[in-house]
Amino acid sequence: MNRKSTYGLKIEQLADLFSIGAEEENHVDDMGDDQAAGDLLHNQLTNTLPKDSFLLDSVLMMMGRLGCDVRSLAGKSLAEVLLDPRSDIDLLQAIKAHSKQLSCTSINEAETAVATTIYYAALASSLIYHDKKITQYSYETLDASFTALIEKKWMTPELVGLFSNARRTCQSKREETS
Numbered sequence: 001m002n003r004k005s006t007y008g009l010k011i012e013q014l015a016d017l018f019s020i021g022a023e024e025e026n027h028v029d030d031m032g033d034d035q036a037a038g039d040l041l042h043n044q045l046t047n048t049l050p051k052d053s054f055l056l057d058s059v060l061m062m063m064g065r066l067g068c069d070v071r072s073l074a075g076k077s078l079a080e081v082l083l084d085p086r087s088d089i090d091l092l093q094a095i096k097a098h099s100k101q102l103s104c105t106s107i108n109e110a111e112t113a114v115a116t117t118i119y120y121a122a123l124a125s126s127l128i129y130h131d132k133k134i135t136q137y138s139y140e141t142l143d144a145s146f147t148a149l150i151e152k153k154w155m156t157p158e159l160v161g162l163f164s165n166a167r168r169t170c171q172s173k174r175e176e177t178s
Contacts, residue, residue, distance in 0.1 A: 036110035038154030044114055045079035045156060079158055082121045085129040093134050096122035113152075120149055121159055124166035131169075139177075143170040 081087050081095070099119035106112040124146065126134045135142070146163040149155060155163075 033109055034154045037113045040110050040114045041117060046077050048075050048077045082125050083158055089130050089132060092122045092126045096134060120145055121162060124162045127166050127169045139170040139174045143167050
């Protein structure tokens with residue numbers, strides 16, 4: 001089934017996209033929650049997509065058909081995509097949608113925490129770099145969620161910065177509507 005929000009990829013293909021670079025998760029349940037979530041988040045954010053992968057080629061082709069600029073995506077990590085002001089809004093929406101799906105189907109706490117973090121990182125990136133809210137959550141709710149994520153011991157410094165900037169944007173938008 002082709003869906004605009006997933007660039008025609010099947011759920012399995014999107015799962016493969018987000019699992020590239022993730023190590024076996026059998027040891028995750030044996031680690032402390034903070035360490036497991038931190039390690040898993042680091043792996044998800046820093047590993048790049050292989051430049052010659054069929055999956056990347058498929059994503060690039062489908063995004064290109066939608067008119068998205070795909071030249072700068074090859075070889076980037078998820079963190080680079082989320083922190084790049086030039087990342088296409090449609091790509092951020094696809095990351096958001098897939099992360100939401102993963103957070104609902106994850107089998108352990110660390111995976112759920114990381115999927116939720118990536119979901120909110122896509123929302124934050126959209127707010128900061130595109131001045132678009134790609135969720136129905138209120139600015140007040142987003143502010144509270146970004147605050148909670150910032151306070152996590154395992155959060156990466158890059159995402160703390162992203163969430164801090166998004167909080168300021170939410171606060172500014174709330175003041176505009178008051």
